[in-house]
Amino acid sequence: MSTWGIDLGTTNSCISRIVDGVPVPVPIDGEPIMPSIVTYAPERIWVGREARNLELSMPERCVRSVKRRMGGRGPDYEIDGRRLPPEQISAEILRALKQAAERETGEEVYDVVITVPAYFDEAQRQSTLRAGELAGLHVLRLLNEPTSASLVYDQVGATREADGPEIVLIYDLGGGTFDVSVLEVFGEVREVRATAGNTELGGDDFDELLYRRFADHLKHERGVDVTADVRARALLRRLAEQTKIGLSSTLDQRVSSEFVAVDASGAPVHLQLSLTRREFEALIEPLLRSTIDLSRRARDEARLQGQSLSRICLVGGSTRIPLVRSMLAEAFDADVHEEIDPDFAVALGASVQAAMLAGQPIERVLVDVAAHSLGVRVLGLDDVPWEQPDTFAPILRRNTVLPSSRSQEFYTAVEDQKAMTVEVFQGEAARCSENRRIGTFTMDLDPHPLHSPV
Ligand code: AMP
Numbered sequence: 372m373s374t375w376g377i378d379l380g381t382t383n384s385c386i387s388r389i390v391d392g393v394p395v396p397v398p399i400d401g402e403p404i405m406p407s408i409v410t411y412a413p414e415r416i417w418v419g420r421e422a423r424n425l426e427l428s429m430p431e432r433c434v435r436s437v438k439r440r441m442g443g444r445g446p447d448y449e450i451d452g453r454r455l456p457p458e459q460i461s462a463e464i465l466r467a468l469k470q471a472a473e474r475e476t477g478e479e480v481y482d483v484v485i486t487v488p489a490y491f492d493e494a495q496r497q498s499t500l501r502a503g504e505l506a507g508l509h510v511l512r513l514l515n516e517p518t519s520a521s522l523v524y525d526q527v528g529a530t531r532e533a534d535g536p537e538i539v540l541i542y543d544l545g546g547g548t549f550d551v552s553v554l555e556v557f558g559e560v561r562e563v564r565a566t567a568g569n570t571e572l573g574g575d576d577f578d579e580l581l582y583r584r585f586a587d588h589l590k591h592e593r594g595v596d597v598t599a600d601v602r603a604r605a606l607l608r609r610l611a612e613q614t615k616i617g618l619s620s621t622l623d624q625r626v627s628s629e630f631v632a633v634d635a636s637g638a639p640v641h642l643q644l645s646l647t648r649r650e651f652e653a654l655i656e657p658l659l660r661s662t663i664d665l666s667r668r669a670r671d672e673a674r675l676q677g678q679s680l681s682r683i684c685l686v687g688g689s690t691r692i693p694l695v696r697s698m699l700a701e702a703f704d705a706d707v708h709e710e711i712d713p714d715f716a717v718a719l720g721a722s723v724q725a726a727m728l729a730g731q732p733i734e735r736v737l738v739d740v741a742a743h744s745l746g747v748r749v750l751g752l753d754d755v756p757w758e759q760p761d762t763f764a765p766i767l768r769r770n771t772v773l774p775s776s777r778s779q780e781f782y783t784a785v786e787d788q789k790a791m792t793v794e795v796f797q798g799e800a801a802r803c804s805e806n807r808r809i810g811t812f813t814m815d816l817d818p819h820p821l822h823s824p825v
Contacts, residue, residue, distance in 0.1 A: 373476070374511065374729045375483045376519070376721025377468060379461060379499065380407055381438040382546025382573070383688070385718035386468045388476070389726045392734030394523060394719035399471040404714050409434045409463045411450045418467035427605050434460050436547050439570065441502075442495030458498045462505035469506060483508050484725040486717050489515040489552050489566045511728050517541035517552035518561055519720030520686045520711075525556070526723060526733065527710045538564075538673070538680050542666060542699060543717075545687035547573040551666045553673035553680070564673035567665040572658060574615070574689040580654045581611035581646075585626065588644050595634050603632045607642070614646060619691045622780050623647040647824075649780060652694045659694060663702045670703075680705045686716045693777070696768060708770050744769045748794040748803045750784050763796055763803045780824045787818040791825060 376394070378385045383404040387396045396403040399419065410422035410433040417425055426433040432450055439445065440457040448455040469480040485508075487499050496513055503510040520541050536557040543550040550568040554561050585607045589595050597603040610628050617624045624646050632640045670680055683705050689695065690713045700707050711719065726733055744765040751762025767777045783791075792813045798806025816825060 372482065373478050373480075374722065374725035374731065375472065375480050376718050376723065376725050377465065377483050377485045378516070378519075378715075378718035378721060379438065379464065379485055379487075379502075380545060380717070381436050381548050382575070383407055383714065384464055384468060385715055386472045386480070387715060387718040387722040388472075389722055389731060389733060392732050394526065394722045394726075394733075396715045396718060397472040397475050399468065399475070403712075405464075405468065405471070407436070407438065407464050409437070409460050411453075411455075413451075416463055418463050427602065430601065430605070437461055437464070439547070442492065442498040444495065458502040459505060461499065461502035465502055465506035465508060469508060481507075481509050482511050482725065482729065484512050484514050484519075484721040484728070485510055486514050486516045486519045486721050488548070488550055488568075489517055489563050490550070490568065511725055514721055514724050515552075515563060516543065516550065516686075516717045517554060517563060517566070519718075519724065520684055520716040521554050521556060521561055521720070522723045523711055523716055523720035524682075524684045524708060526719075536678065537682070538675055538678050540666060540670065540680055540683045540703070540705065541686055542662070542683055542690065542695075543686040544662060544689040544695060545573050546689070547571075547575050549573055549662050549665070549687075551662070551669045553669050553675075555673075555678075565669045567669040567672070569661065569665065572661070573687075574612070576658055577615050577651075577655045577689070577692075578608055578611040581614055581651070582608050584646075584654065585611060585642055585644070589631065589640060589642060593634050593640050595632055595640050597632045597640075600632055606631060610642070615651065615692075618646070618648045618651045619693060620776075620778070621648070622778050647780075648693075649824075655692070656694070659692075659698055662695075663698055666699070667702065683707045684711075684716070685709045686713050688714050693779075700768065706770060707768065710770060710772050741767055741769055741771045741773055741775070743797045743807075744799055745795065745797050745809070747781075748796065749781060761802045761804050763798070763801055763806055769799060782822045782824055783816070783819045784821075786821045788816055788821075788823075789818050790815050 373388050376387045384407045385404045399405040405419040406423045408422040410417045410425040437457050437460045472480050536555045539554045541552045548570050549572045552566045553564045555564050586597050614624050614626050626644050628642045630639045631642045745767040746765035749762050749764040750760040754760040766779050794811045795809040796803050796806040800806050
């Protein structure tokens with residue numbers, strides 16, 4: 372009989388199992404993750420994507436982020452005069468995962484490992500166990516989320532088979548929460564040495580900043596205040612998330628939505644603007660800076676006593692934002708790993724743990740990663756302008772899963788620049804002269820003023 376791993380997340384949840392010795396997520400209605408949203412419609416309870424779709428039409432019947440209230444951390448919900456304790460709502464999410472996985476695989480979902488944040492106290496853990504029971508599951512074990520993620524990173528060989536303990540930092544930036552943990556890993560034993568985080572920080576806050584940017588734009592351009600309009604707010608928030616996700620892979624996004632609201636004269640108001648990755652990064656940089664500070668604090672509290680941090684593993688959907696990785700690489704002298712899809716890392720680890728508890732064999736997960744960073748020669752701050760610049764700007768970092776594409780913006784170095792020679796290097800050194808030269812090509816440019824983006 373299969374065993375299963377469940378990541379019961381604040382924003383999204385995921386269920387996984389071992390197939391041919393390898394952990395894989397089980398698709399829920401075709402998608403590997405399911406929004407942790409429950410809507411109590413008059414006729415029935417909806418969970419996941421349908422629940423999210425109904426949010427626009429019945430926001431008062433919709434529950435998001437129930438995880439925050441587990442273990443008596445908030446009042447029971449009240450919908451339609453019914454009192455709904457958080458564990459009952461969590462049980463709906465677990466039941467939906469169970470039923471969908473059973474439909475998908477034809478197997479019964481019974482023995483499970485469910486993950487919880489490392490900082491969850493006893494009441495929050497008991498509440499999660501109770502939710503599992505209510506959903507008809509047999510919870511083999513509750514597993515700390517960072518421990519779970521580190522387990523699956525072992526399967527790709529990201530954590531080294533060392534002669535001594537290794538120190539790993541798990542940086543988990545999701546939709547609504549940020550958690551960082553420093554783990555000591557030695558063979559099968561892993562111990563959480565320190566944790567820090569912010570339960571009120573995540574991708575939703577980035578969406579909120581963009582949403583406010585859109586709302587300000589409409590106020591400025593059309594004199595319309597959309598913030599009091601529930602429908603417009605929900606629409607712009609969704610657009611904000613799409614824009615944010617788009618900016619993880621492109622350098623700019625055209626934001627466009629018709630009939631967002633009506634103005635004082637009753638005329639329809641459309642939203643139309645462009646946003647660059649750089650502008651978005653400037654908006655979120657202070658929030659990311661706070662996650663780096665918390666990561667430093669966790670590292671310091673772990674009291675490494677001579678041991679050094681060797682790896683940082685990325686978990687949570689928001690770690691797809693390129694700035695997250697570059698800020699971590701800059702702040703810590705450690706390899707940053709992203710071989711495992713950040714949406715599934717926790718759930719996959721839970722299924723590895725469940726299989727280990729059931730004595731099932733696990734194979735190594737093979738992924739193809741870039742063994743060295745790839746980047747270009749740029750004129751850096753330390754370079755002497757009249758000499759050959761020697762600053763290496765990595766674009767595709769070491770350990771990035773292949774195939775992959777990354778884009779980055781650079782600026783012209785002289786007035787009316789008409790061409791650009793791109794010299795590509797491979798390596799980890801800050802100076803091009805200490806890395807390996809891969810090749811060169813030249814691109815023509817329309818003449819641009821100095822410091823224009825290209
Ligand atoms: P999680 O709680 O780990 O499921 O993460 C969900 C968060 O990740 C949400 O705020 C998503 O908008 C965000 N997210 C997912 N994919 C991306 C992406 N490609 N770029 C930026 N944020 C993303």
